[in-house]
Amino acid sequence: MADLYDLVLEKLDTLGKGYPRTETGAERHFIEKVFTDEDAEFFLKMKMGNYTIQETADYIGVSYEEAKENLERMAKHNLLFWQYGPYDTEKRYRLVPFIHGIWEYNVDRIDIKDAKNMGYYYMNGMGESLFDYRLPISRVVPISKDAVKDGKILPMDDMEAVIKKQYLIVITDCACRKVARFGKPCNCGETLNRCMFFGDSARFYLDQNIGNTKVITTEEALNIVKENDELGLYLMAGHSNEPSAMCSCAGCHCGILMAAKISVRSGSKPGKQTFDRWGNYKCVKDMDKCIQCGICITRCPMRAHKKNTEDESKVEFNPALCIGCGLCVTRCAQDALILERKPDSELSIPEDRLSYDTFDRMAIEKAEVDAMRAAMAQNDE
Ligand code: SF4
Ligand code: SF4
Ligand code: SF4
DSSP, X not given: OOOHHHHHHHHHTTSTTOOOOOSSOTTHHHHHHHOOHHHHHHHHHOOSSOBOHHHHHHHHTOOHHHHHHHHHHHHHTTOEEEEEOGGGOSEEEEEXXXXXXXXXXXXXXXXXXXHHXXXXXXXXXXXXXXXXXXXXXXXXXXXXXXXXXXXXXXXXXOHHHHHHTOSOEEEEEOHHHHHHHTSSOOGGGGGOEEEEEEHHHXXXXXXXXOTTOEEOOHHHHHHHHHHHHHHTOEEEEESSSSOSEEEEEOTTTOHHHHHHHHHHHHOOOTTOOGXXXXXXXXXXXXXXXXXXXXXXXXXXXXXXXXXXSSOTTSEEEOGGGOOOOOTTGGGOTTOXXXXXXXXXXXXXXXXXXXXXXXXXXXXXHHHHHHHHHHHHHHHHO
């Protein structure tokens, strides 16, 4: 019989990109660790969307005091997102998916067992689920607007411009690098405090005191973007038209990148398009300018550039693997590489201003696609 935490896991699978079950139950341990039974019971009663305490009390059918006590306790346990409503009047609370949400908010509590579980879970459940639909969980954005041909970068993808608009910017610990610290040594761990949040999301991270969050200036944020180029870290933005976050991701340990690679290997499915929509740019190579120096090979997180297996003096490029990060472009001294914006029909333009509204949209899309796939599977039997 399903127990309380089975129900929590089932519900988590209906939020954002989901939280699929695996045979070993590796996904269960962290949830049991961060939820109390009271949290779990209230979580099961909550629905998607942003609600004040009173609105939550009304739709669940409990008193204001009971809703307040539960929401505040769950916020203390980093199981919810909140932001202030118009004119800073009252907090609005919302359910969050496991990724991005419960896992990252509890970065301070990730230990070696969680790191191992997550490694297994990415390979056997979560990894495939993140890229199994049409809406992308995030967008890869160019490392610099100068890497884009004819200056055709979209305003929401221009991280320098996005940073300059913010009233508050923070950096916080990166959950993927925290996991990396428990594994084989790599450079990832040296830049643990690297995830950037803007505006209301920054305020949330700061007030919740998640993962060594600290306020940085606009100039410091712009320097991080430049430093990322030097370090070979690619940029991802939260998938909304006013990005609330910027990831500085390392090819070796970014969980989303791992998921993208799993998705490429696992091939096509009805309703699956995400890898192609995980960014708005593609690298184009001018073969006549290339001198086969191989620097692009060391820069590409997707291994889209590699040595020709028959003639190692030649560097091949597979545009199908390119995610449009621009890291190879900024280091090609021959100007043989450039990012081109995709045709309008292939662009990923989020409909929502806030990332968590896009996450709700992902959940609705996932439910529809899962139902369609289940119906197709039944017809095939
Ligand atoms: S997605 Fe990138 S920045 Fe975000 S937690 Fe993972 S590695 Fe860190
Ligand atoms: S970095 Fe530029 S010149 Fe060097 S192999 Fe790559 S494309 Fe060719
Ligand atoms: S080829 Fe690789 S490094 Fe260059 S833009 Fe594409 S993904 Fe980035």
